[in-house]
Structures are given as structure tokens and as C-alpha cells.
Amino acid sequence: MKTTSKRINALLGASAMIFASSTAMAQDMSITVTNLTQGLHFTPILTSAHTSDTQMFMSGEAATAEIQMMAEGGDISGLVSMLGNADANNSENPAAGLLAPGMSTTYTLTNDSANTHLSMVTMILPSNDGFVGLDSWEIPTEAGTYTINLNAYDAGTEANNELVNGGGAPGVLGIPAAPGGDSGTNGMGVTDTESNTMVHIHRGNLGDDDMDGGKSDLNNSIHRWLNPVAKLTITIQ
Amino acid sequence: MLTFSSIKNRVIEHPIKKSNLITITTCLLLLSACGSDNNSVVEPPPPPPEPAEYSYSVTVTNLTYAQPLSPVAIVLHNDSKMWMTGEASSQALEKLAESGDNSDFISDSNALASNSGEDVVIPGLASTIEVSTTDRNATFFTAATMLVNTNDAFTGLTGVDISTMAIDDVKSWNLNVYDSGTEANSEAMGTIPGPADGGIGFDETRNDVDFVALHSGVVSQDDGLSSSILTQAHRFDNPAIKLSITRTK
Numbered sequence: 222m223k224t225t226s227k228r229i230n231a232l233l234g235a236s237a238m239i240f241a242s243s244t245a246m247a248q249d250m251s252i253t254v255t256n257l258t259q260g261l262h263f264t265p266i267l268t269s270a271h272t273s274d275t276q277m278f279m280s281g282e283a284a285t286a287e288i289q290m291m292a293e294g295g296d297i298s299g300l301v302s303m304l305g306n307a308d309a310n311n312s313e314n315p316a317a318g319l320l321a322p323g324m325s326t327t328y329t330l331t332n333d334s335a336n337t338h339l340s341m342v343t344m345i346l347p348s349n350d351g352f353v354g355l356d357s358w359e360i361p362t363e364a365g366t367y368t369i370n371l372n373a374y375d376a377g378t379e380a381n382n383e384l385v386n387g388g389g390a391p392g393v394l395g396i397p398a399a400p401g402g403d404s405g406t407n408g409m410g411v412t413d414t415e416s417n418t419m420v421h422i423h424r425g426n427l428g429d430d431d432m433d434g435g436k437s438d439l440n441n442s443i444h445r446w447l448n449p450v451a452k453l454t455i456t457i458q
Numbered sequence: 459m460l461t462f463s464s465i466k467n468r469v470i471e472h473p474i475k476k477s478n479l480i481t482i483t484t485c486l487l488l489l490s491a492c493g494s495d496n497n498s499v500v501e502p503p504p505p506p507p508e509p510a511e512y513s514y515s516v517t518v519t520n521l522t523y524a525q526p527l528s529p530v531a532i533v534l535h536n537d538s539k540m541w542m543t544g545e546a547s548s549q550a551l552e553k554l555a556e557s558g559d560n561s562d563f564i565s566d567s568n569a570l571a572s573n574s575g576e577d578v579v580i581p582g583l584a585s586t587i588e589v590s591t592t593d594r595n596a597t598f599f600t601a602a603t604m605l606v607n608t609n610d611a612f613t614g615l616t617g618v619d620i621s622t623m624a625i626d627d628v629k630s631w632n633l634n635v636y637d638s639g640t641e642a643n644s645e646a647m648g649t650i651p652g653p654a655d656g657g658i659g660f661d662e663t664r665n666d667v668d669f670v671a672l673h674s675g676v677v678s679q680d681d682g683l684s685s686s687i688l689t690q691a692h693r694f695d696n697p698a699i700k701l702s703i704t705r706t707k
Contacts, residue, residue, distance in 0.1 A: 323544035
């Protein structure tokens with residue numbers, strides 16, 4: 222028995238060394254994004270494996286123009302272009318459109334050896350500039366399944382007035398859509414200022430119980446959330 | 459004993475050697491020698507080994523301000539989940555999440571062992587539940603409890619692999635709140651079973667999204683839901699409980 226366990230230890234040691242020496246090799250990842258909410262939709266998801274020097278977004282820093290496009294209107298084309306220039310490996314829009322409440326989407330991503338970090342973003346609807354984010358998770362070199370709960374961020378680029386008016390272009394005030402068809406109309410607007418212009422953890426939608434008027438077009442029984450709002454399950458082969 | 463049976467077998471297997479007096483004599487001599495030598499140390503055959511017992515102690519601490527928890531349900535089972543995000547709730551889970559009654563949940567057909575806490579867990583307090591089994595397949599763990607001042611909120615975890623836990627190993631988690639998706643979060647008078655209302659618990663009618671996901675929190679009358687019986691005190695955030703499991707046997 223002792224000989225056997227020694228042999229196993231030796232084998233484990235050898236495989237650990239193989240793992241350690243494989244840090245610079247490409248990895249195949251199977252990724253599942255789950256929308257953990259009952260009332261929010263996610264716009265087309267962008268997942269990217271990139272170098273340690275590249276970042277999609279960073280808490281406490283002003284959002285880039287590309288993040289603003291994604292967070293206010295769900296448009297990931299700017300980020301795709303920026304990351305493409307940085308030789309990142311991208312997965313674009315795996316759900317082929319919106320990821321509905323409670324739903325999951327699974328896709329694969331293979332990273333080049335230099336792209337050691339993983340990020341993911343998707344806009345939250347309905348919100349003014351809320352998004353789900355994973356910022357630069359170091360991809361483990363060890364095979365296995367990893368689960369990460371994701372929080373909702375506010376891009377800090379638009380006041381959270383909570384009025385659904387189709388405003389999705391960068392700099393245009395308003396929420397582009399409430400895909401669940403469950404928002405109200407004729408709200409007065411919750412606020413017209415955004416005093417924290419850095420990327421920060423979203424304080425959540427306020428909403429109200431008045432579908433025709435009130436402060437917000439959002440419904441306070443449907444469109445609020447508590448973190449986490451999404452789950453990322455990553456299997457590394 | 460072993461010597462005896464091997465000799466006996468040899469005789470039976472090779473009857474032709476019965477004529478060989480030397481062999482038989484040797485066998486008999488060996489037989490009697492064995493018997494006398496071992497007289498002092500002969501022991502009755504060992505009893506069949508008792509099936510191993512696996513025992514766990516689960517402690518749930520209520521981290522909320524004013525959400526008592528229904529008696530905590532503990533289930534050990536084979537590899538499966540008792541709920542899934544995006545999937546419809548079972549009726550047993552619906553009953554637990556709407557009324558706090560876990561009797562159907564712990565008698566689930568997949569349950570290999572289960573138990574329930576005796577009492578409601580008051581905010582700030584903890585409850586410990588023991589569960590034991592001799593079933594070697596009972597290697598996955600589920601716990602669930604209702605936040606009783608809600609329509610259908612519950613917390614817990616399901617399908618956690620505990621097969622590698624050694625005795626005295628501890629695992630613990632801070633856990634989020636789910637919505638069973640089976641009852642609209644009206645927060646209206648008469649719909650909430652907890653002390654904030656004393657309303658109806660389980661109603662098999664499903665008037666919500668009909669899938670399990672994380673809860674968006676209670677709104678309360680103080681925060682803009684005019685028809686709510688709840689106050690600011692009943693609001694909660696994640697995590698709502700701390701749960702730890704210890705293998706005790």
C-alpha cells in the first residue's frame with residue numbers, strides 16, 4: 222500500500238509539474254452564463270480572453286466610450302473592435318440576442334497563450350446604464366469547473382432616470398427598452414443627475430407601483446434586484 | 459481453521475489419493491496437530507461488520523433583521539438538484555417556499571435521509587439539525603428554509619457533493635435568497651404566512667413567472683409598494699443565512 226500511494230504521489234507530482242509548465246498553453250473553456258434574475262434581460266454578451274495589460278472596464282475608473290456604448294445601449298461592437306486590436310479571443314453574442322430571466326447560454330472559448338485573463342460584460346434591461354461584469358479573472362491553469370457570481374455595475378455615464386423612452390445611444394438619456402413588456406409610462410423621472418461618474422456597483426433600480434405616472438417607468442416588484450445577478454460557470458478542459 | 463479446510467479440500471478433490479496411506483496419515487496428523495495447537499486461541503467468527511454510519515450536523519444562522527426562517531429542511535440524496543435556476547419549482551418546494559411547511563420536501567422520493575429543524579429560526583439566532591444515514595449513496599446534500607415574511611422566498615443550497623468530507627471536516631457558505639416563482643410578490647395582506655401578516659401560506663395556484671431564480675428583495679410599503687403589508691424592517695439583502703455542515707461520524 223505504501224508503495225502504491227508513493228507511486229500515486231509521484232504521479233500527482235509529475236502531473237502538477239505538467240500543469241505548472243502548461244501556463245503558457247492555449248486552453249479550451251466551456252462557459253455558461255446564467256441570468257439569476259426573474260425580471261431582467263441581458264443584451265448580447267461579450268466574453269473575452271485577453272492579456273493581463275488589457276481591461277474592458279475597471280471599478281473606480283471612468284467608463285471608456287466602448288463601455289458606455291455597451292452599458293447604455295447594449296452595443297458591443299466598440300468593445301469587440303478594441304479587444305480585436307489587442308489580439309484578444311472574443312465570444313460575441315452567444316445567446317443570439319437577449320438572455321431572458323432565469324435562462325442560461327453555453328459557449329466555448331479558446332484562448333491564445335498570452336491571453337491569460339477573462340472578462341465578460343452584458344447590459345441589464347431595463348436600466349439606464351447598468352451592466353453585469355467580470356473584470357480580468359485570471360484563468361486557472363488547472364483543469365476543473367469554476368463558478369463565479371457576478372454583480373451589477375453602473376457605468377456612471379448616465380443619470381438613472383428610469384424612463385423607458387428608447388434612449389440607447391451613448392449620451393441619450395433614457396432606457397432603450399423593457400423587453401418583458403412590463404414597464405409603465407409617463408413617469409416623472411427618478412433623477413437627472415449622475416454624481417458618481419466612475420464605474421461603480423449599481424444601487425439597483427428604484428421603480429414604483431404606478432404604471433401610468435409616478436417617478437419611474439419601472440415596476441418596483443419586477444425590476445429591482447439584489448446581487449448577484451448572474452452566474453458564470455467555466456469548465457477548463 | 460484454514461489449514462483444516464485446505465486439507466479437507468485436497469482429499470475431496472483428489473479421491474484417488476485415498477489409497478495413499480502416507481498422505482492420509484499426514485493429513486490426519488496435521489489436522490489433530492492444528493486442533494490442539496490452536497485450542498487456546500480459537501475465537502468465534504467475527505460478526506459481520508456493522509454498516510458505516512455517516513452523520514452530519516448542520517447549523518443555520520439567520521443573518522436577517524426581521525425575517526424568521528421556517529424550520530430548516532435537510533435532505534441527503536444521490537447526485538441531483540432539488541431546484542434549478544430557470545426551472546419550475548416542485549410542488550414540495552412551492553409548499554416550503556410559500557408556507558414554510560417542509561413535510562413534503564423532506565419526504566421527497568429521492569431522499570435517502572432527511573430531517574427538519576424543530577423550530578422557527580429567529581433573526582440573529584441559529585439552529586442545528588443532525589442527520590444520519592448508513593446509505594453510502596447519500597453523498598449529496600440539500601438544505602432549504604423559507605423567509606416567512608415574504609410571499610415565496612427561500613434560502614438554502616442543493617446538490618452539494620459531501621462525499622469527500624472526512625470526520626470533523628466543516629464546510630460553510632453565506633447563502634443568497636431565491637424566489638420559487640410560484641406566487642406573485644404582492645406583499646399584500648393575507649398572502650404572507652409570517653408574523654408580519656399571518657396570512658395564507660400555500661396556494662397551489664401559480665401566478666408568477668413559474669421558475670426559480672434569485673429574489674429581488676421585498677419592496678415594502680415604506681419603499682413604495684402601497685399595497686404591501688410589509689415595512690422597511692422586512693427588507694433583506696444577500697446573504698440571508700450562514701450555513702455550515704460538519705461531518706460528525
